[in-house]
Amino acid sequence: MSEENSRKRVLVIGSGGREHALCWKFSQSPRVEEVFCAPGNAGISQHATCISIKADDLDGLADFASKNNIDITIVGPEAPLAQGIVDLFSERGLTVFGPSKKAAEIEASKVFTKDLLQKYNIPTGAYRVFTNAEEAKDYIKEETGVPIVVKADGLAAGKGVILCYTLPEAMDAVDLILEQRAFGEAGKRVVVEEFLVGEEASFMAITDGTTVLPLATSQDHKAVFDNDQGPNTGGMGAYSPAPVVTPQLFQTVMETIMIPTVEAMAKEGRPYKGVLYAGLIIKDNEPKVLEFNCRFGDPEAQPILMRMKTDLLDLVEAAIEEDLDRIELDWDPRTALCVVLASKGYPGGYETGKVIHGLEKVQELDEIMVFHAGTALQDGKIVTAGGRVLGVTALGDSVREAMKRAYDAVSLIEWEGMHYRKDIGLKALKHIEGNSTP
Ligand code: GLY
Secondary structure, three states: OOOOOOOOEEEEEEEEHHHHHHHHHOOOOEEEEEEEEOOOOOHHHHHHHHEOOOOHHHHHHHHHHHHOOOOOOOOOOOHHHHHHHHHHHOOOOOOOEEOOOOHHHHHOOOOHHHHHHOOOOOOOOOOEEEHHHHHHHHHHHHHHHEEEEEEEOOOOOOOOEEEOOOOHHHHHHHHHHHHHOOOOOHHHHEEEEOOOOOOOEEEEEOOOOEEEEOOOOOOOOEEEEEEHHEEOOOOOOOEEEEOOOHHHHHHHHHHHHHHHHHHHHOOOOOOOOEEEEEEEEEEEEEEEEEEEEEEOOOOOHHHHHHEEOOOOHHHHHHHHHHHHHHHOOOOOOOEEEEEEEEEEOOOOOOOOEEEEEEEHHHOOOOEEEEEEEEEEEEEOOEEEEEOEEEEEEEEEEOHHHHHHHHHHHOOOEEEOOOOOOOOOOOOOOOHHHHHOOO
16 A cells, blocks of 8 residues: 555544644644544644534544544543543444543542552552541541542542642532532542642553553643642643653652553453553652543643654554554653643633734744644634633743743733733752742
């Protein structure tokens, strides 16, 4: 078969910055004929053909993939994975990258994951599970005290983890989840978990069920305001590499967390294929698992994919074909740093439809990508359409340079109510330079 005929038609599912970065990366592969994205957004449409099928319309997506001779589908967000999109596509003979429904439970059920980690001695915080609110509250009042973490068992759009610093906050968190059912079915059970102190990092690997191939390290910034203040978001910025993950710690994470987890999933009859993302907390060079996600992190995927030199299609194909040990990943040694720009009010209620200015100025800059998350095209203009709107991602020879380049680009963009963190990169500098002054 000629090179031309063997080129692949790729479908990416989702509509965030992560999916924009995936589409951008696939569009660079000489082995890719066309990239489609469902449903995509205004920025993704520059790199892919956007299809107006929602990420939770599994049958619609499978029909599209069949009718349009899609060779390979990559699933961005967790919800369709937890709904069983990989099982459905596989039953219909469609090639898809991601974990099965049973394997995606590693993100979809916190109870499942905590029990798994405990059973296989994988380091994590102490915990108890409750279905009864009074019992959960008595346990907190009489045994743990505060601070404590209260988590809804299921998927809750990133809002189901509540950090409680006082007893009234803990009582309210239990009520919110178990009594008021603020997260619906996700709140049938709560996990009451030890409040671990330390520095967070994101650790992602691609696995074919046997080989565990680590990606470059990264660090997210979940709180909405500088200095990790304010409520949690989906992530307000990230960089790669993350200096907090030293080479020695990297080995420890692989040996004590990533490889044992993939082995444990296989032993449990839930072979794991896809991206395995461990949210870690690190104290005194010891990593513990806060959570697992069953997909690329967002925004972490944005800087990581900026640094990836390996053809992404080769990588995902090798994982699907259970042949991952033939891949050696090649990374740009520079730092990539992403600053997320958000709508006024996010992570609470926010307005949409605000015209975004300045994107064309950033487009002229080299080695800076503006990955779109919540954007749409309206009357020929790009407008805000979500809480997290853009991820301005820059490469630099040092953390300092990546910070400067990213924030210089941010200063060219504006819309009414735009907000962002000003300190993305400072934690990395603290590790590298022992201070936090940019
Ligand atoms: N940035 C956190 C996440 O992707 O879940």
